Amino acid sequence: MSLLSDGGPAAAAAPSSSVAPTAVPPRAGVARRFLRKPVAVASVAWLLLVAVLAAAAPLLTSASPTASSITNALAPFGGDSPLGTDGLGRDVLAQLLYGARTSLVGALIVVAVALVLGLPAGVLAGYYRGRFDAAASWVANLVMAQPAIIILLVVLAQFGRSTELAMLVFGVVIAPGVFRLVRASIIAVRGELYVDAARVAGLSDPRIMRRHVLPVVVAPTIIQMSQVLGIAIVLQAGLEFIGLGSANQASWGGMLNDAFAKIYAAPNLLLLPGLAIVVTVTACSLVGNGLRDVLGVGATPPVRRRSAVRAVGPVVEDGRPSSGTAPAPDDALLRVEGLRVAYPEPDGGEGEVVHGVSLTIRRGEVHGLVGESGSGKSQTAFAVLGLLPPQAHTSATTLTFDGGDLRGISRRGMNQLRGRRIGYIPQEPMSNLDPSFRIGSQLTEPMRHHLGLSKAEAKAKAIQLLDRVGIVDPARVFDSYPHQISGGMAQRVLIAGALSCDPDLLIADEPTTALDVTVQAEVLDLVRDLQAERDLGVLLVTHDFGVVADLCDTVTVMRAGEVVESAAAAQLFADPQHEYTRSLLAATLEGGPARAALTTPAGGTR
Amino acid sequence: MTAPLLEIEDVVVEYPLRGFRQAPARVLHGISLDILPGETVGLVGESGSGKTTLGRAVLGLAPVTGGEIRFRGERISGIGTKARRALSRDIQVVFQDPYSSLNPAMTVADILTEPLVVAGASRADADRRVRDLLDEVHLPQDAGQRLPREFSGGQRQRIAIARALSRDPAVIVCDEPVSALDLSTQSRVLDLFIEIQERTGVAYLFITHDLSVVRHISHRVAVMHRGELVETGDAAQVTSDPRHSYTRTLLLAAPVPDPARQAARREERHRLAAARA
Incomplete structure (x- = not known):
């Protein structure tokens, strides 16, 4: 018999050819799995389209997005302006195209600033912990506690209207979110034995980080960034709508502002910029969802642990x-x-x-x-x-x-x-006691429910049971929380619980x-x-x-x-x-x- | 008399506790233990x-705050990270949990070549070595292209053993390497450990809670209790005729798969407990 049969005697009985590692489908590439998701693919296609149109704006229209001509205000579709003009006679198509530029550039500024500030700080804080971690976390918490919109308003009031500046500041405000996500992912992977094994194998810290630690951060960060992209576009449109964007720049939010002023004369002006914002932001969000599914973040927990069983009647x-x-x-x-x-x-x-x-x-x-x-x-x-x-x-x-x-x-x-x-004693005593309730209340609740005992009677019986299962100071354990007792004691408590209603x-x-x-x-x-x-x-x-x-x-x-x-x-x-x-x-x-x-x-x- | 390969002398490990001027928590209270070349302790x-802390101290993963650890006569506790990295050739590890000790995102071949590539081996040499290593731990050659999750617990532990062997170490710290495995898998993996030792002359510091495992694989056995060594001796003596009362308690507490003998053992344990009370 082959030595491979770690499946145990179960496998030993089978022909040895079937004993080799169970055939598992080959790893499907991340890209290929992503391409199988039509919604995510359509969203990516939309974002790419917006990007291409924004980049090629000068080729697609000769009109200037900011040149106004009062004589040509609210022109209908067709003619010189394929999508008409707005209340100030500006070309709608040109505004949409150049506005896409403003939106995308602004959103990318947010992402870049948030990543530059949050990612390295999160990696260092998570990997080395210690004082840097304490200081960086303190700063991150401080920034998170500030109301973002007020900071933005103060900065814009001080330095003048500028979409880029607003996005820069928003990037700083959102960076702690990146920092905390990265830090938490790294702390989690830092405790994995394979990182210890890599250290024992003689890998240097930068190499461990590159090979074993950073890959873990990539997926959640990309997903978070796709969401940030959408949030940034909405926030930017909002600022522009209230007139805080750059003055001489076409933008979707600015278009909404103008359309709002003419809402009775030309309600359809709201339609195109509104759609552009909604579809683009939705696309960002859907891309994020698609990536989350494909990269398997937050997906099913490892199969090893038995997931919490829900009490349902047997469907026998x-x-x-x-x-x-x-x-x-x-x-x-x-x-x-x-x-x-x-x-x-x-x-x-x-x-x-x-x-x-x-x-x-x-x-x-x-x-x-x-x-x-x-x-x-x-x-x-x-x-x-x-x-x-x-x-x-x-x-x-x-x-x-x-x-x-x-x-x-x-x-x-x-x-x-x-x-x-029917009483039940589980395998893992600790995970079967609720950490947020005292032992006493967890023991007495079933007795009061099943046996209809009063609170005092149930307590007396619980203490008697704890004494019976060999707990030295039952009254103290009755008032303890699960984390205050040892694993052996917890198992005794669970045995007491299983026996409490005389099964x-x-x-x-x-x-x-x-x-x-x-x-x-x-x-x-x-x-x-x-x-x-x-x-x-x-x-x-x-x-x-x-x-x-x-x-x-x-x-x-x-x-x-x-x-x-x-x-x-x-x-x-x-x-x-x-x-x-x-x-x-x-x-x-x-x-x-x-x-x-x-x-x-x-x-x-x- | 052979010179010891690894000398653990009066080692103390303490972890600082939170709080100003709080005395640190002392986990090891002066442990002394030698390991000879080719020996399993x-x-x-x-x-x-x-x-486990003692094993981690040998690996440089736990802070040695007193005493010292020597390898081939040279001090290896409290040395810099660079000197520590150089030791990776000689001192290796197999951890308990075969699920978290292998990076789930890397193929088996990548896991096995990593220590070699770090040591400066060429890609071709490393690939050749992977084939030998898979052979040594009795895994099929095509295992290299697969991911850890495609293997059972026992097979993963073989991969972890292959990784530890990749640079021909002199000693491997094995931290409960078979505790997570089924009984029949356990005995096969233990036999693999012995087979490798007989062929390569590697020494093991074999950490486990199971006296029957330790009896099967060890030349000598050391028993720890609350951060101290209570008994050290030949495997047969410690596991069948222990001198220290704690070792005796441990031995009698482990149930044997034979109702009659287990009943006798239970009686004896109760007698011992009654005598102590």
């Missing part, structure tokens, strides 16, 4: 009958047969991740559900809890809890069971994986004691056969969405039936020989 | 024990 339907499943005993607390979970795929079909899983848990039984990552064990547990994401499609031939059918149960009915009769079934998803071994041992002891004390049924999802051996009465082994073996724990460890179970047990290092002490150094370097 | 401890 009758599944296809699975043949040959033995009838489960009558004292079953939880009975699952033929459970299937599928997710919609981009091509319109469905990808099934759990293929007809069956398991039964009796009252007082601890049932281990074991498998490697991707085996579908957590999906199975979440399907029982009705906590799969809404797009998941779940079906089963049987899914009963204490005799009641869970298939097609209402959201309300499921909420009555969850927390009340019959406890579903624990890798409850000790995030904990240190010594803490893990204590938490396992706690779960064992509580289970015996309350005769709980437990579904324990884990990848660790040590945890299974410690706690479980029965075990179900899963691989790639299917059950490969289900047996009593003692029997499974003593005499595993399935090849896959055997290979998993063989992979444990525990009990293997220790490596001998080094006698002669291996290899050449001595 | 396993560093075990729980979270917050300072084991």
Whole structure:
């Protein structure tokens, strides 16, 4: 077998040719993906058109945009002026073309100033932190706190009307936005291990910045700049409209000003400059959106972390009958047969991740559900809890809890069971406590809701529970926030929470994986004691056969969405039936020989 | 007697805390440890024990405020960035998280050639070396053209190992390199580490929380607890007959995949805890 099969024994069973890295479609170029977006392409085309027309204005019209002739005011379309003239007899077409120049140049000034000031400062502050960061952030905050329009008015009052000056000042005002975005992106990437790895690899700081840090900033900055471009055009038009633009320069805002003065005589004069502004600004915004989609900024988070599951009722339907499943005993607390979970795929079909899983848990039984990552064990547990994401499609031939059918149960009915009769212990204790509420209120709320206890009764019971799960100073922890306690304590708190409404079934998803071994041992002891004390049924999802051996009465082994073996724990460890179970047990290092002490150094370097 | 390759002597690491005249937080309280050429020293401890900080101190990523670290007899703690960069040839790293330790925007070939190109290798030499490296970590030759996200966790960790090997280092700091991997993947990656060591004679400082991992790969084991070294010895001795009570606690806390033996182990742990109370 090839050593490549890091897919584990799952892959080992398959022919070794299929074991090579999963074929993933080749990287589509950013440009090519962008070209597949018609709206974004049309927007870019519009902006390019505006730019070309603005640049070629002298070639397209011989009329001067500023030369007025009172005798020729408000001329209609056609003739010498194809689009007519305005209230002062100025050629509308020429004004539009030269006005586009003013708009684009002004907007580019804003972008250039904002980038020149914000980008390097953001990069240095984010990468080196320290005093420069403190000073630069202070200045940025100060500038951001100023009202932009008042600064603009003051500057223009002081130095005279000038569109360029106004845009320059606006660039300075908007630079802190760039600074903060760049700084935040860099701080985020600075903490990535690959930047540390690059330092260990001997790369110099400028090189690390160029190769690993700056590329991260490019996408958000480009997107931000496309938005700034639009904002600058609107702001500039606004200033010109109120008469603060350069005096002897055609502009879209100035055209609006003139059209506004003649709104009764020639209302259609508003149309063209208005359209020019609206379409151009919209195009800027749409280009930004297109870039964001293509560059994947703010897109789906990394797949590794399980996204927060929303509580919805299980959308369980009758599944296809699975043949040959033995009838489960009558004292079953939880009975699952033929459970299937599928997710919609981009091509319109469905990808099934759990293929007809069956398991039964009796009252007082601890049932281990074991498998490697991707085996579908957590999906199975979440399907029982009705906590799969809404797009998941779940079906089963049987899914009963204490005799009641869970298939097609209402959201309300499921909420009555969850927390009340089915407790849940999650993998990551910290991310399952809300950081903005005290432990006490998070513990008492379900009790007050489900059991109808008064505030005082709920508090008394919560403190009693905290004491029971081995928390030394329960009253203090009751009043603490989650960040004030350790991970082990947080897991105890969650166990207390899972038990608070005296459930019959406890579903624990890798409850000790995030904990240190010594803490893990204590938490396992706690779960064992509580289970015996309350005769709980437990579904324990884990990848660790040590945890299974410690706690479980029965075990179900899963691989790639299917059950490969289900047996009593003692029997499974003593005499595993399935090849896959055997290979998993063989992979444990525990009990293997220790490596001998080094006698002669291996290899050449001595 | 072989001269140690890496000598860690009485190393203290402190981080300044916020606030005026606030005493700094001391993470390591004077750690001393040697690593011989071609040797694996396993560093075990729980979270917050300072084991990762010690690894980062060796790599020059954590501030050594007391004691010193020597490599081939020369001091390498508290040296300038230029001298530090020169050490990149000899001291390398494999991090725990195979997801964030590879730049997602670079192809595997770019990731592997980067250290070589920095060291002044020509493009052609670097490309040739990539082929050898992929071979050494048992990845297919066409892996070079792909992006890290196209690989599984175990394969990414092989890429990270190949990057560490690219300039034939004398020692690699391995910070929990198999902790994020599935069990069966874990044992294969560990075997790769051993295979590479036997062929090249590289030394490992192997940081992990898992005693069975450390037992499998280490010649010697050092146990850390709250910033101090509590026990050092041969792998077999430390992991089966520990002298220090903390090591014993650690050993008994790890569950074994055998219900009968685990029950016995649990009994013993409870007895030990009761005896201490």
